[in-house]
Amino acid sequence: MINLHNVTKIYENGSQALKNVSVDIEKGEFVFIVGSSGSGKSTFLKMLLKEVDPTSGKILIDGEDIADITRKEIPFLRRKMGVVFQDFRLLPSKTVYENIAFAMQVVEATPREIRRNVPAVISMVGLSRKARAYPNQLSGGEQQRVALARAIINKPPILLADEPTGNLDPDTAWEIINLLKDINTRGTTVIVATHAKEIVDAMQKRVISLKKGVVLRDVKEGGYSDEI
Amino acid sequence: MKFRTLKYHIRQGVSGILKNRLMSLAAIITVMACIFILIISLCIVENISYVINQFESKIGVNVYIKDSVPDRDVSMLEQKFKEISHVSEVRYISKEMALEEGKGSLASSDSKLWEGLEKDNPLPRSFVLMIDSSENQRDVIAAAEVIQKSYEEEIVSKSVEENFKTENVGKSENADRTETSENTSEETENSSISDSSKDASGISLEEYKKAEMSVIGAEDYKYKGIYKIQASQSLADSLSTIKNTIRIISIILILVMGIIATGIIINTIKLTVLLRKNEISIMKYVGATDRFIRGPFIVEGLLIGIIGSVIPCIISWISYDEIIGAMYNEFSLLKRLFEFSPSVEVFSFIVPIAVILGGGLGVIGSITSVRKHLDV
Numbered sequence: 257m258i259n260l261h262n263v264t265k266i267y268e269n270g271s272q273a274l275k276n277v278s279v280d281i282e283k284g285e286f287v288f289i290v291g292s293s294g295s296g297k298s299t300f301l302k303m304l305l306k307e308v309d310p311t312s313g314k315i316l317i318d319g320e321d322i323a324d325i326t327r328k329e330i331p332f333l334r335r336k337m338g339v340v341f342q343d344f345r346l347l348p349s350k351t352v353y354e355n356i357a358f359a360m361q362v363v364e365a366t367p368r369e370i371r372r373n374v375p376a377v378i379s380m381v382g383l384s385r386k387a388r389a390y391p392n393q394l395s396g397g398e399q400q401r402v403a404l405a406r407a408i409i410n411k412p413p414i415l416l417a418d419e420p421t422g423n424l425d426p427d428t429a430w431e432i433i434n435l436l437k438d439i440n441t442r443g444t445t446v447i448v449a450t451h452a453k454e455i456v457d458a459m460q461k462r463v464i465s466l467k468k469g470v471v472l473r474d475v476k477e478g479g480y481s482d483e484i
Numbered sequence: 485m486k487f488r489t490l491k492y493h494i495r496q497g498v499s500g501i502l503k504n505r506l507m508s509l510a511a512i513i514t515v516m517a518c519i520f521i522l523i524i525s526l527c528i529v530e531n532i533s534y535v536i537n538q539f540e541s542k543i544g545v546n547v548y549i550k551d552s553v554p555d556r557d558v559s560m561l562e563q564k565f566k567e568i569s570h571v572s573e574v575r576y577i578s579k580e581m582a583l584e585e586g587k588g589s590l591a592s593s594d595s596k597l598w599e600g601l602e603k604d605n606p607l608p609r610s611f612v613l614m615i616d617s618s619e620n621q622r623d624v625i626a627a628a629e630v631i632q633k634s635y636e637e638e639i640v641s642k643s644v645e646e647n648f649k650t651e652n653v654g655k656s657e658n659a660d661r662t663e664t665s666e667n668t669s670e671e672t673e674n675s676s677i678s679d680s681s682k683d684a685s686g687i688s689l690e691e692y693k694k695a696e697m698s699v700i701g702a703e704d705y706k707y708k709g710i711y712k713i714q715a716s717q718s719l720a721d722s723l724s725t726i727k728n729t730i731r732i733i734s735i736i737l738i739l740v741m742g743i744i745a746t747g748i749i750i751n752t753i754k755l756t757v758l759l760r761k762n763e764i765s766i767m768k769y770v771g772a773t774d775r776f777i778r779g780p781f782i783v784e785g786l787l788i789g790i791i792g793s794v795i796p797c798i799i800s801w802i803s804y805d806e807i808i809g810a811m812y813n814e815f816s817l818l819k820r821l822f823e824f825s826p827s828v829e830v831f832s833f834i835v836p837i838a839v840i841l842g843g844g845l846g847v848i849g850s851i852t853s854v855r856k857h858l859d860v
Binding site: 328333335339359361367406410 | 763
């Protein structure tokens with residue numbers, strides 16, 4: 257589903273974010289990308305979204321080389337991926353319902369589809385009672401659930417999460433991780449960039465460990481840092 | 485684009501304005517200020533050219549007719565003058581009208597003077613040829629002179645024809661006629677005429693005419709029909725110079741104002757867009773196309789531009805009438821000299837320019853401001 261071949265990224269200021277990274281991720285996988293700040297986790301995700309282009313190497317998504325995608329086609333690439341951020345990125349002027357419906361309006365869904373799908377997703381993330389609330393009336397965990405709901409409302413085959421639990425307390429973090437697990441069991445490929453050691457250790461999923469832009473370790477079912 | 489999407493864009497655009505009230509207001513006021521200055525400048529330009537047109541309509545070419553010209557020829561001449569191109573109107577001024585006009589312009593002076601004149605009016609009949617535009621005055625004068633010449637030639641040839649006829653009727657009157665011709669023509673020519681008249685029965689009308697016409701010099705044409713064509717060339721010239729200058733100034737004005745306004749409006753809208761940078765980046769992540777993201781901002785810019793131009797249009801239209809009215813009241817002499825352009829005329833020209841410019845600037849401002857944030 258996602259294939260990186262010898263991907264290198266050097267930013268204009270000369271800093272090398274990724275060095276010769278080659279990774280293959282299958283459909284339906286749950287993958288943690290771990291590493292300290294500056295290890296290249298974010299660059300990895302940004303390249304999948306074609307927010308930044310690799311300096312060299314090849315990225316295939318669904319067998320398609322994303323270097324061939326024109327600027328105009330980028331939105332359609334992004335519709336294959338839902339994204340969740342550490343800082344939630346909700347629109348403060350819209351209610352929970354509107355924030356989620358917004359993602360459907362953007363892809364020009366019919367009002368009927370919106371009325372049918374949005375409440376279903378809201379109830380899936382357990383926020384039915386807060387559908388009319390605004391983001392600033394919600395806790396961090398609740399906001400991240402809204403963001404998750406927004407990310408999956410258009411049923412993308414891939415879900416990217418950049419430090420989704422970074423701003424949350426441990427209990428709430430687990431709620432979010434469990435939701436991600438749920439989403440994964442329904443067939444969505446989930447890629448989570450994180451440095452939450454306990455979670456990675458407990459989940460025993462595939463772990464790709466980055467350090468200074470190099471893949472240090474790639475294990476099928478592992479913890480945050482198996483001592484070598 | 486789907487109708488549903490268009491509806492969404494309009495709704496989002498309107499709510500964008502309402503949600504960012506302060507920024508929207510700032511943008512609207514900016515547009516208003518620019519459009520206001522533009523309207524004021526255009527009003528001035530429009531009025532100057534309107535006043536010039538009034539003066540222009542007053543400059544005509546005066547053609548004075550000799551009293552000896554019969555009435556039927558006068559109306560024939562009028563018809564000919566009307567056919568000159570660039571002549572918008574031909575006004576006939578009879579002797580009585582000329583006298584009245586004279587009295588009117590010299591009302592304060594001695595009225596006894598005029599009483600005497602009424603009995604034996606010395607003023608000639610005349611035509612005033614009104615010209616559509618001052619720069620065409622030369623052409624009209626030239627055309628009028630051609631008519632004058634051909635008419636005078638006609639008169640002369642007619643009188644020659646008549647002479648020819650009378651000569652043929654009575655050869656016995658030969659001597660008398662020769663005497664009269666002696667008075668008018670030179671000595672040498674005189675003999676040739678009398679020669680031809682002696683055997684007048686043998687000569688054709690054409691030959692007689694040819695001979696006779698060559699005798700009569702250019703001097704003799706004068707005072708036969710039209711004796712003067714008069715016009716103020718310098719006034720016409722300066723009016724057309726002023727007109728051209730104003731045309732250039734108004735074009736420069738619109739261009740400069742347009743450029744300044746675009747700059748200011750783009751900057752203001754840039755601020756409103758900046759406040760919603762987040763919203764744009766979220767839209768990008770969710771897979772919105774550039775067109776979809778731009779839509780609401782274009783609606784917003786268009787609305788800001790239209791509101792910002794319609795308001796100054798309304799305000800200035802109302803105050804225009806007030807100001808013109810006040811000017812007339814204050815300076816009552818003004819109305820006798822010239823009139824200001826009526827507001828309907830001015831604003832039927834200004835409103836479309838202002839609204840199109842305002843709306844267009846709003847849209848351009850939005851597109852350029854959003855473009856920067858689309859590269860995510």
